[in-house]
Every structure is written in structure tokens, then in C-alpha cells.
Amino acid sequence: MVFRKRFIGAVLCLSFSVLSIHAQQPSSTPADEATRKMAVEIFKQLIEINTTDSVGSVTAAAEAMAKRFRDAGFPDSDIHVLGPNTNDRKKNVVVRLHGSGKHKPVLLIGHLDVVEARREDWTTDPFQFIEKDGYYYGRGTSDMKDGDAIMSATLIRMKKEGYVPNRDIILALTADEEGGTSNGVDWLLKNHRELIDAEFVLNHDGGGVPADHGKPVLVEVDATEKLYGDFVLTATNPGGHSSLPRPDNAIYELANALTRIERYQFPFELNNITRAYYERQVKLAPPARAADLKAMLNNPPDMDAVARLSKDPTDNSTLHTTCVATRLSGGHANNALPQMAQANVNCRIEPGHSLEEIRLKLAEVVADPKVKVQFRENSNVLMDHGSDRHSFVPPAPRKEVFDPLEKIAAQMWPGVPVLPNMSTGASDGVYTNAAGIPTYGISGEQYDRDDIRAHGKDERIGVAAFAKAVDFYYVFLKGVTTD
Numbered sequence: 001m002v003f004r005k006r007f008i009g010a011v012l013c014l015s016f017s018v019l020s021i022h023a024q025q026p027s028s029t030p031a032d033e034a035t036r037k038m039a040v041e042i043f044k045q046l047i048e049i050n051t052t053d054s055v056g057s058v059t060a061a062a063e064a065m066a067k068r069f070r071d072a073g074f075p076d077s078d079i080h081v082l083g084p085n086t087n088d089r090k091k092n093v094v095v096r097l098h099g100s101g102k103h104k105p106v107l108l109i110g111h112l113d114v115v116e117a118r119r120e121d122w123t124t125d126p127f128q129f130i131e132k133d134g135y136y137y138g139r140g141t142s143d144m145k146d147g148d149a150i151m152s153a154t155l156i157r158m159k160k161e162g163y164v165p166n167r168d169i170i171l172a173l174t175a176d177e178e179g180g181t182s183n184g185v186d187w188l189l190k191n192h193r194e195l196i197d198a199e200f201v202l203n204h205d206g207g208g209v210p211a212d213h214g215k216p217v218l219v220e221v222d223a224t225e226k227l228y229g230d231f232v233l234t235a236t237n238p239g240g241h242s243s244l245p246r247p248d249n250a251i252y253e254l255a256n257a258l259t260r261i262e263r264y265q266f267p268f269e270l271n272n273i274t275r276a277y278y279e280r281q282v283k284l285a286p287p288a289r290a291a292d293l294k295a296m297l298n299n300p301p302d303m304d305a306v307a308r309l310s311k312d313p314t315d316n317s318t319l320h321t322t323c324v325a326t327r328l329s330g331g332h333a334n335n336a337l338p339q340m341a342q343a344n345v346n347c348r349i350e351p352g353h354s355l356e357e358i359r360l361k362l363a364e365v366v367a368d369p370k371v372k373v374q375f376r377e378n379s380n381v382l383m384d385h386g387s388d389r390h391s392f393v394p395p396a397p398r399k400e401v402f403d404p405l406e407k408i409a410a411q412m413w414p415g416v417p418v419l420p421n422m423s424t425g426a427s428d429g430v431y432t433n434a435a436g437i438p439t440y441g442i443s444g445e446q447y448d449r450d451d452i453r454a455h456g457k458d459e460r461i462g463v464a465a466f467a468k469a470v471d472f473y474y475v476f477l478k479g480v481t482t483d
Contacts (some may be wrong), residue, residue, distance in 0.1 A: 026429045032474070033159065037257040039153035039470045042068065043128040046145040047138035051113045051175075058175040058184075059083070061112045062093035065152055065173055069095045072156040080195060083175060083182060090182035092177040093193050097155055099165035099481065106480060107170045107198035107437065108155075109185060109428055110148045110205060111177030114140040115455045123458055135460040140463045141455035146469070147204030147443055148173055154474050164422060165481030172196050177205070177428050181379045185428040189435050194260035198437055200398060202480070204473075206441015209413060210449045217284065220408040220421045221402075222441025223273050224394035227349040228252060229386070231258055231323075231362055232342060239332075239339035246337060248370070254341040257366040258325050264314050264365045266321035268306050269350045270297075273394050273422050274318055280419050282297040291397075314449065317424035323362065344376065348424055349391065356386035391430065394420070395438030404479025412472060444472030 045064055050056035056378075059081070065146040066079050074095055083091035092112075099105075117139040118124035124130050126139035140146075155171055174184025188196050206222035235253040240246065270278070275297065282293045292309050295302035310316040323345050330341030347358050355375055363373040376384035402418070409418050423429075446465040453459045 004168075032036065034473070035153050035157045035474065036467050036470050038156065039466070042152050043136065043141075043149035046112070046138055046148055047129040047136075048098060048127060051140070052116050053113065053176070053178065053180040054116060056113070057089045058112045059089050059091040062091050062173060062175075065093050065094070065112075065148075068152065068156065069093075072159050072262050080192075082192065083184065084187055086172065087182050090180065090184070092172060092174040092184035092188060092326060094172045094188065094192075095155065095169075095430045096195075097159060097163075097165065097169040099167045099169065101168070102483070103167040104199035105170050105197070105433070106170035107172060107196050107201045108151050108477075109172050109201055109203050110144055110151055110174070110433065111172065111184070112145070112148060112173050113175050113178050113180065114145070115178050120348050121457050126459070131463060134463050136463060136466060137458060137460045139459055141459050142445075142447065143459070144205045146445065146461050146466060150443075150466075150470050150473050152202055153470060154360070154477055157474060158477075159176060163478070165478075167199070167481055169477070169481060170196055172175070176378075179215070179378065179459075181380065183428070183431070186433045189431055193435075200395070200401065201429070201432045201437050201439040202401070202442050202477075203427055203429050203435050203439050203441045206423050206429065207421075207443045209416070209444065209446040210446075211446050212449060214448065216416050216446055218414045218421075219413055219416055219418045219444075220431070220441075221405070221418065222423040222427075223397075223420035224271070224351055225391060225423035225426055225429055225441070226317075226321075226351070226389040227355070227389065229347045229349055229358055231345045231347060231359055231365065231386075232376050232382055233345060233362075234340065234342045234372045234374070235370060236340050236372075237338065239337045242335045242337055243338075249339040250325065250341040253368065253370055254328075254330065254343055257368055257371045258343055258345075260365050260367065261323055261325070261362065265310075265352075266323075266361075268303070268310075268319050269303065269321075270301075270319070271351055271422070277318075277419055277421050280310070280417060284417070309316075314424065317348065317420060319346060321350045321353065321358065322424075323358070331428050336364045340353060348426060351391035351422070354386065354388045354390045356388060359386040389430075392433040395433070395440070398438065398440075400480055401440055401442075404476055407443075408472060408475050408479065412468065442476070443469065444476065445469040 049061045051058045051061050062081050068079050071081050078096045080094045081091050124137045130137040177185040207220050209216045211220050235250040237250040278293050281289050292305040295305035323344050326346045327344040331338035349358055359375050374382040406418050432439045
């Protein structure tokens with residue numbers, strides 16, 4: 001099995017040209033309180049619309065945003081609420097701000113759906129927008145109704161100001177990025193590409209400004225991302241009476257398989273993006289970390305240094321494909337041996353590897369013919385053969401994206417470097433990149449690296465960080481769409 005494929009594309013030039021911090025420091029960005037207030041109002045409205053796959057409605061959120069755009073003066077002809085007829089809860093909204101037409105459009109994407117959240121798990125109601133202790137709380141506050149609100153408020157501000165960009169700006173707020181059968185970006189590309197076709201994509205579901213205890217250390221651009229994949233392990237057994245325990249209990253078999261996966265570490269990998277990312281970090285890191293980074297970057301790499309760095313969850317996920325059990329089920333009665341036990345294993349896969357490669361590797365690691373390893377499609381159908389889908393080569397840097405980003409970053413976070421990175425998660429960028437539309441994850445939102453709560457309990461974002469991100473996005477998007 002080939003687990004290391006050549007990663008095409010000369011992206012190291014980023015570290016020599018695009019990523020140099022400009023010496024000039026523009027005057028401070030003006031805070032527009034009306035836009036900040038509008039963004040918070042939209043944010044609150046979206047948080048309080050349940051858009052989970054189980055019982056929520058993305059359509060309700062899409063229609064609420066469509067009304068805001070109509071009220072701001074966008075004509076009906078430039079607003080589209082649409083989606084697959086098979087699911088009325090999964091409609092998307094697409095809105096267009098017309099420009100001069102000098103260049104092809106830019107597409108902004110963001111998903112409206114959120115992962116499940118149970119009230120009993122949270123200290124606050126996950127579907128109530130709450131401000132306390134300098135944070136906004138609620139499901140989707142950091143993934144990614146914050147970005148939806150920021151992009152929407154920015155477009156509405158531009159419309160009210162009469163701004164005419166040098167290219168159309170298209171915003172698509174979509175369904176099922178977090179899972180489900182009706183991914184909005186994929187559906188729009190396949191069924192209504194004319195509505196969202198663009199020269200490049202700005203994906204707010206990526207990038208950011210990671211900080212250590214409130215001190216920003218990087219301005220990140222997601223130049224590539226890992227591939228998302230779900231795999232299902234199933235152990236079966238004839239079962240029987242619980243008074244007669246058997247060593248081949250299906251739950252025990254499954255537990256042993258999961259233990260093997262937990263103990264297995266996928267091979268260490270660097271690609272052009274992550275190598276450039278760590279090369280730039282050497283000068284910024286504390287001495288011990290800098291030494292480990294240098295040792296890791298050697299050829300051959302120092303695997304002891306790799307092991308030390310991999311103790312950090314973020315570094316570990318950057319340097320390896322990762323797989324973790326996320327759901328368990330099994331048994332049919334309290335007084336019976338289980339006839340079936342099943343686990344979902346969620347993987348985030350390094351670029352260059354297909355879903356089928358990972359399924360085969362998991363089966364090899366499990367090494368138990370009594371445990372079946374299958375691939376789970378987005379439709380929840382289980383397949384004995386995984387997809388050949390894989391993550392894509394990162395797009396080349398674009399001057400019209402990176403120049404304004406560096407200028408605004410130098411202004412808002414002086415001395416903090418702009419670096420390309422690989423998202424260790426996954427996003428709808430997998431669809432736009434596959435469609436030949438270069439995609440960049442950029443948000444301008446600051447977050448503490450030791451307080452990442454997306455998909456978790458008491459999800460939140462800082463009040464000040466959100467306000468600054470509103471200011472950032474307006475200036476950045478104007479920079480992208482002005483010659």
C-alpha cells in the first residue's frame with residue numbers, strides 16, 4: 001500500500017514572496033459600530049435557529065438571511081433560496097452583489113448547519129445566544145454562524161454604501177457541511193453552477209488568528225485541508241444468555257479493535273504547505289520547540305523530535321492522518337450477549353491519500369476477520385469499498401488575495417506573520433477545489449489555541465474577537481475587489 005504520494009505544486013515560494021510582512025503600516029482600521037451591531041443581530045438570529053441535521057432547518061436560516069438581503073435593497077433576481085426537492089429543510093441561499101465586471105466573480109462560502117448539541121451537556125442553552133464573561137455562547141458561535149453573520153453584514157454594508165466592486169461578489173450560505181445527505185456547495189455546483197461560478201473562493205470556514213493566552217502568534221490562511229472520512233467497524237455474534245459469558249462477545253471484539261486503532265499512529269508526513277508553515281515557525285518558537293522543529297525538518301527527520309511535537313494535539317493532527325472513535329452502539333437487551341456491536345471511526349486524512357486507502361489500513365490495523373470495516377458515505381450508506389476521493393493540491397497564491405491580506409494583517413496585528421497552513425479539519429473547500437475553483441480559508445477571527453470548542457460543549461467566541469473580525473472582513477473584502 002502506497003501511503004506517501006508526491007504532493008504537486010511549488011508552494012514554497014509563499015515563504016519567500018507572498019508571506020513577507022509589508023513594511024508600510026496603513027492607518028488604523030475604522031470600526032463601524034452600525035455594522036458591528038448588525039453583525040451581532042444576525043449572529044444572534046442564526047444561533048437561535050436550530051440547523052442541526054436531526055431536527056433543525058437550514059431552510060429557515062436561509063430564508064431569514066434572504067429577507068435581510070431584500071430589506072437591504074438586493075433585488076429578488078439576485079437572491080436565490082434553493083436546494084434539493086427531496087428535503088425541504090436543506091435549502092441554501094445565494095446572493096450576488098454586482099460589480100463592474102472587470103474581473104470574474106469571487107465566491108464567499110459558509111455553511112448554515114451545525115453539529116448536534118444536547119441541552120443536558122451544556123451549561124447554557126446551545127440554541128440561545130448568550131453573552132457572558134466577554135464571550136458569545138451558543139452552538140455555531142465558532143463553527144460557523146459567526147462567519148455567516150460577518151459575511152452577510154459585510155455584503156449588506158457594501159450594498160447600502162453603493163459600493164461597486166471590480167468583480168461580482170457572490171455569497172452562498174449552505175446546508176450539510178457538517179454531515180447529512182444534501183451538501184449545499186456540492187449540490188449547487190452540480191445543479192446551478194451558473195449561480196456560484198467564480199474565479200476563486202474565500203472560505204470563512206478556515207484560517208484565523210491563533211493566539212497564546214490572548215497574544216496573537218499567526219495570521220493563518222488555509223491553503224489546503226485534510227480529507228474527512230467516516231468508517232464503521234461492526235462485530236457480530238450469535239449472542240446468547242448473559243449468564244453464559246463468551247470470550248468472543250461482540251462488544252469485547254469491537255473494544256479490542258478500537259484499542260488497536262487508538263494505539264496506532266499513522267506515518268509522519270510533511271507536504272509543501274506544512275513544511276513552509278513549520279519553517280517559518282522556527283524563528284518564532286520558544287527555544288525547545290524551535291530545536292524540535294529544526295530537527296523535524298532535517299532530512300532525514302529526527303523522529304524523537306517528531307514524537308515530542310506530536311504530543312500537542314494540533315501538531316499531531318498536522319503531522320499525521322488521525323482516526324478516532326466518535327460513536328458506539330451495541331447489544332439488544334440487558335440480559336443477553338450482544339449480537340452486534342458497532343462504532344463509527346472518524347478520520348482526518350493527509351492530502352494525497354484516498355478514503356479507500358484508509359479503510360484498508362484500518363482493516364489491517366484491526367487485524368480481526370470477525371470485525372468488518374466499511375466506509376460510510378455522506379448518505380449514511382455503508383460500503384465495502386471506500387471512495388477514491390482525496391484531498392487536492394493547494395492552489396497557487398493569488399496576488400489579489402494575499403496582498404490585501406498582508407496589508408490589513410500588518411495593520412491589525414503588527415509584527416504577526418501571515419502563514420499558509422493546512423486545515424486539520426475539513427470543509428466545503430473540498431468541493432470547490434475539486435470543481436477547479438481555487439479556495440482559500442481566511443477569517444480574521446482570533447482564538448486561543450487552548451480553548452477551541454467547535455463541535456464541543458459550551459462553544460463560544462470572544463466578543464472583542466468577533467467585533468475585530470467584522471472590521472477585518474470589510475476592509476479585506478474591499479481590498480480583494482478593488483484594483
